[in-house]
């Protein structure tokens with residue numbers, strides 16, 4: 001079976017050569033401490049960082065796709081929620097589409113509970129509302145692959161859960177999701193976890209396997225402690241942090 005995504009990326013010194021294979025409908029969490037390379041990996045797969053990516057989606061080279069074809073195949077949601085232009089929310093969502101589709105825009109506005117804000121310029125939304133609108137833009141074309149950089153940050157607890165539920169639905173329809181996140185409490189919602197450390201992918205495991213890895217505590221410098229986390233005894237001994 002042809003994998004949905006196959007990519008070899010490399011951006012030294014920020015990211016060592018990394019080979020990734022993702023199947024349709026897979027949900028993958030990309031984790032790692034600040035500066036470990038999560039954003040770099042997502043941007044490299046998307047081909048945003050120079051010519052670093054050799055990526056194929058369903059066997060087709062991403063680099064040679066037309067802009068429209070790319071929109072149908074891949075959406076990348078950057079971590080930044082900053083939008084400087086006063087574009088109405090419904091138009092922001094429509095920007096994600098390869099051709100006009102008002103019904104799709106209305107569907108996303110309703111699902112993201114943005115219908116009441118649809119005509120408001122996006123630069124006059126709260127940060128969490130803006131995060132939902134930008135996620136709507138990424139979801140709009142029903143791409144085969146979603147690369148999401150911290151889509152849960154700035155969301156309140158209910159919206160974290162609603163967003164994960166929505167992404168589960170999207171994955172059930174066959175879209176693969178590769179998502180950078182910091183909230184390790186949400187890992188059980190994913191099929192696989194890629195753990196990064198200083199620009200290297202050091203684990204590709206199921207969520208259940210992750211916490212048992214000695215490397216986990218070493219990379220994150222924390223250990224599970226009841227319902228939360230505690231700094232591991234070796235924390236702050238690593239030279240680069």
Ligand SMILES: Nc1ncnc2c1ncn2[C@@H]1O[C@H](COP(=O)(O)OP(=O)(O)OP(=O)(O)O)[C@@H](O)[C@H]1O
Nearest residue numbers: 014032033034035036037038039040041079180196
């Ligand atoms: N444009 C850039 N040029 C050079 N180095 C960069 C650039 N952007 C990021 N870096 C460096 O690359 C490394 C990886 O950064 P990256 O943003 O991928 O980390 P991250 O895991 O997403 O971190 P965070 O959790 O803080 O968002 C860091 O050491 C960072 O300082």
